[in-house]
Amino acid sequence: MLTGKTVLVGITGAIAAYKVCELIRLFKKNNANVKVVVTPNALNFVTKTTLESLSQNPVDIEQFDIKEYKPEHIALTDESDIFVIAPASANTIAKMTFGICDNLLTSTFCAYKKQVVIAPCMNTNMWENPAVEQNLEVLKKRGIKVVEPETGFLACGTNGKGRLADVNVIYETVKNCLIPKQILKGKKVVITAGGTKENIDAVRYIGNYSSGKMGIALADNAYRLGADVVLISTVDADKKYKVINVQTAQEMYETVQEEFKTADSLIMAAAVSDYRVKNKSEHKIKKDGNSLVIELVENPDILKEMSKIKRENQIVVGFCAESQNLLENAKAKISKKQCDYICANDISRKDTGFSSNYNELYIINKELDIYHIEKTDKQSAAIQILEKIYGKS
Ligand code: CTP
Numbered sequence: 001m002l003t004g005k006t007v008l009v010g011i012t013g014a015i016a017a018y019k020v021c022e023l024i025r026l027f028k029k030n031n032a033n034v035k036v037v038v039t040p041n042a043l044n045f046v047t048k049t050t051l052e053s054l055s056q057n058p059v060d061i062e063q064f065d066i067k068e069y070k071p072e073h074i075a076l077t078d079e080s081d082i083f084v085i086a087p088a089s090a091n092t093i094a095k096m097t098f099g100i101c102d103n104l105l106t107s108t109f110c111a112y113k114k115q116v117v118i119a120p121c122m123n124t125n126m127w128e129n130p131a132v133e134q135n136l137e138v139l140k141k142r143g144i145k146v147v148e149p150e151t152g153f154l155a156c157g158t159n160g161k162g163r164l165a166d167v168n169v170i171y172e173t174v175k176n177c178l179i180p181k182q183i184l185k186g187k188k189v190v191i192t193a194g195g196t197k198e199n200i201d202a203v204r205y206i207g208n209y210s211s212g213k214m215g216i217a218l219a220d221n222a223y224r225l226g227a228d229v230v231l232i233s234t235v236d237a238d239k240k241y242k243v244i245n246v247q248t249a250q251e252m253y254e255t256v257q258e259e260f261k262t263a264d265s266l267i268m269a270a271a272v273s274d275y276r277v278k279n280k281s282e283h284k285i286k287k288d289g290n291s292l293v294i295e296l297v298e299n300p301d302i303l304k305e306m307s308k309i310k311r312e313n314q315i316v317v318g319f320c321a322e323s324q325n326l327l328e329n330a331k332a333k334i335s336k337k338q339c340d341y342i343c344a345n346d347i348s349r350k351d352t353g354f355s356s357n358y359n360e361l362y363i364i365n366k367e368l369d370i371y372h373i374e375k376t377d378k379q380s381a382a383i384q385i386l387e388k389i390y391g392k393s
Contacts, residue, residue, distance in 0.1 A: 001030045001031065001175065001179070002027065002030045002031050002032035002175065002178060002179075003031040003032075005032050005033070005081045005082070005178050006032065006033040006034070006035060006079055006080040006081050007027050007032045007033070007034050007035070007080065007081065007082055007084060007174060007178075008034075008035045008036075008037060008076055008079075008080035008082065008083045008084070008108070009023065009024055009027070009034060009035070009036045009037070009055070009084055009085075009086070010036075010037050010038070010039075010083060010084065010085035010086070010088075010105045010108070010109070011036065011037075011038045011039070011042040011046065011051070011085075011086070011087070011105075012038075012039045012041065012042055012085065012087060012088055012089040012091070012092040012105065013039055013040075013041025013042050013044055013045060013089055013091075014042075014045070014087040014088075014089045014121045014122065014164075015045060015087075015121075015155040016086075016087040016121040016155075016163070016164035017042050017045035017046045017087060018045060018046050019087075019164055019167055020046070020086050020087065020167070021046065021050060021051070021054055022167045023084075023086060023167040023170055023171060024036065024051070024054045024055050025054055026167060026168070026171045027171070027174075028054065028055070028056070030171075030175075033057070034054075034055040034056075034057060035055065035057050035060070035076060035079060035080055036051045036052075036055050036057065036059045036060070037059070037060045037061075037076055037104055037105050037108055038051070038059060038060075038061055038105065039092065039103050039104075039105045039106075040061065040103060041089075043061070048061070060076065060104055061104060062104060074111055076104075076108045077108060077111045077112050077113070077114075080114070081114060081178060082114060082115050082116075082117065082174055082177055082178055083108070083109065083112050083114065083115070083116045083117070084116075084117045084118070084119070084170065084174050085105070085109070085116065085117070085118045085119070086117075086118070086119035086121075086147075086164065086167075086170055087119060087120070087121030087164045088118040088119060088120045088121065089120075089121070089122060090120075090122045090126045090127075090129070090132050092105065092106065093118070093120060093132060093135050093136060093139070094131070094132075094135050096109050096118075096135075096139060096144075097135040097138050097139060115143075115145065115177045116144045116145070117144070117145045117146075117147060117170070117173055117174055117177060118139070118144060118145070118146055118147070119146075119147040119149070119164055119165050119170050120132075120136070120146065120147075120148075120149055120162075120164075121149055121162065121163065121164035122149070122162045123154060123156050123158065123162055124154065124158055124160030124161050124162045126162065127149065127160075127161050127162040128161075141374055141375055141376050142376070142377065143376055143377045143379065143380035145173060145177065147165045147169060147170050147173050148165060149161055149162050149163055149164060149165055150163045150164070150165055150166065151163070180224050180225055181225070182225060182226030183225050183226065183386075183387075183390055183391060184222055184225040184226045184227035184386070184390060185225075185226035185227075186226070186228075187226075187227050187228065187264040187265065187390075188227070188228045188229075188230065188262060188263045188264050188265075189219075189222045189227040189228070189229055189230075189263065189264065189265045189266075189267065190229075190230045190232065190256065190259045190260055190263045190265070190266045190267070191215055191218050191219045191222065191229065191230070191231050191232070191266075191267045191269060192215060192231075192232045192233070192252060192256065192266075192267070192268050192269055192270035192272075192302075193212040193214070193215020193216050193218075193219065193231060193232070193233040193234070193235060193237075193269050193270055194210055194211070194212035194215065194233050194234030194235040194270055194271070195207050195208040195209065195210035195212075195234060195270070195271040195273070196208075196234055196246075196247065196248055196249045196252055196270065196271070196272050196273045196299075197234060197247050197248065197273075198248055198249065198273045198275070198276040198277055198299075199248070199276075199277065199280045200277050200280060200281070200285070200294060201280060201281035201282075201283065201284050201285045202281065202282060202283050202284045203284050204284075204285075206273060206275075206276075206277070207273075208271045208273065209271075210234075210270070210271035211235070212233055212234065212235035212237075212270075213357065213378050214269050214319075214359060214378050214381070214382070215231070215233065215267070215269030215270060216231065216233070216235070216237055217378040217379050217381070217382035218267055218269055218382045218385065218386065219231040219237075219239070219241065220239070220379070220382070221379065221382045221383050221386055222267075222386055223239075223240065223241045225386060225390075228241075229241035229242065230242045230243075230244065230259050230263070231243045231244070232244045232246055232252055232255050232256060232259065232270075233245060233246070233270075234246060234247055234252075234270065244259075248273075248276065249272045249273050249276060249299035249300070249302070250276065250299065250300070252270060252272060252302060253299070253300045253302050253305070256268075256302050256306060257305075257306075260306055260309075260310075260314075263314065264313070264314060264315065265314060265315040265316070265317070265389075265390075266306055266310075266314070266315075266316050266317065267317040268302060268303045268306075268316075268317065268318050268319060268339075269319050269343075271321065272299065272301075272302060272303075273299055274298060274299055274301075275296035275297065275298055275299060276296065276297060276299050277294055277295070277296060277297075278294075278295040278296060278297045279295065301337070303316065303318040303337050303339055304336070304337045304338070304339075306339075307337055307338040307339045307340075308338065315340050315341070315389065315390075316339040316340050316341075317339060317340060317341045317342075317343065317385075317389060318333070318334070318337055318339040318341070318342050318343070319342070319343050319344075319345070320333045320342045320343065320344040320345070321345060321347045322344065322345075322346060322347065323346070323347050323348040324348065326344055326345075326346045326362070327344065327362060327364075327370065329344075330342050330344035330362065330364050331364060331368055334364055334365075334366065334368070340365065340366060341363055341364065341365055341366075341389055342363070342364045343361050343362070343363050343364075343385055344361060344362045344363075344364060345359055345360065345361050345362075346360070351375070357377055357378055358375055358376065358377055358378065358381075359373075359375070359376070359377075359378050359381045360373065360374060360375040360376075360381075361373040361381060361385070363385060363388050363389070371388055373385070373388075
């Protein structure tokens with residue numbers, strides 16, 4: 001099942017380290033290539049020979065073991081598709097939160113840009129410590145998946161929460177990240193991205209600061225979930241799915257109209273200009289010492305128009321970028337535009353929205369129920385939006 005995938009398994013110093021031998025075996029049984037990185041303390045619980053025999057790969061421990069001019073932690077990040085840290089001790093969780101790189105495992109984590117899954121394991125009192133709780137909250141917000149520990153008999157003799165999750169549960173979580181459930185299989189999803197540009201003359205335009213990152217993240221993840229994606233974008237994107245480049249709101253409108261006919265869903269993540277220049281000049285406008293007056297006329301509201309003509313089984317999702325009274329304006333917008341969902345975000349914040357890699361959103365449905373997506377990277381926000389709208393299975 002995992003043919004062609006490389007799983008990097010990180011083991012920290014906790015008694016449950018021995019259970020991870022079974023996890024490695026599960027990955028191998030399902031044809032994954034497995035690389036292992038351990039903290040020095042992990043070797044108090046499980047031997048290098050065991051891990052090398054099970055993974056059929058050399059096990060990395062040394063921070064400064066540079067092979068072929070590539071530092072080991074960078075080589076490990078390049079070679080693998082996912083990083084699963086199990087068991088993750090309270091100590092390593094704290095280091096991950098604060099970016100401490102004092103061993104090969106923590107340095108690898110710090111350089112890791114792909115999905116990380118952690119399975120914490122510790123004594124119940126440690127698990128309940130506010131520092132551990134807060135560190136895990138921070139990591140979750142950064143998009144790290146946490147497989148919660150189980151409640152039961154612990155090696156320290158107590159009974160409570162902190163026992164490493166069943167290795168089958170950890171395996172399933174990793175598998176779902178690598179091969180997500182195809183919840184959008186057979187569905188055509190049209191997504192718009194980027195800010196439209198309205199020409200003033202041959203060289204100038206009226207635009208906005210939208211980077212297109214949110215729309216592209218939605219398109220990438222809808223594709224991963226099996227959708228037949230059409231991305232209508234003002235930003236160039238070289239993708240495995242269909243991308244149609246447009247520039248103006250009018251071009252976007254015409255393209256959306258055409259693609260929506262055969263679509264199951266439309267997500268309007270683009271920042272569409274509300275106005276265009278009435279009489280745009282074919283040639284570059286020259287200054288003549290007088291003030292320049294440009295008359296603007298309203299553009300079609302693509303979201304509103306598509307919501308009007310949508311068939312009952314088509315889902316239309318809008319975005320709502322506000323700099324004040326976010327929820328109030330978002331609720332008014334869903335009533336005005338009659339779409340099925342609105343994803344609202346506050347663009348006055350410097351740390352989220354527009355050109356940032358992060359977003360914090362509220363999804364509102366027609367009944368005006370509100371679902372909050374906490375600040376996270378746009379990839380993770382996109383997955384949460386798609387799962388909320390189309391269901392998890
Ligand atoms: N939208 C659209 N066509 C337009 C303007 C906006 O389809 N001409 C869509 C956007 O893609 C987004 C939603 O409408 O999904 C809300 O956009 P926003 O700019 O927040 O709202 P506006 O309609 O411009 O309303 P206002 O200017 O009053 O805030």
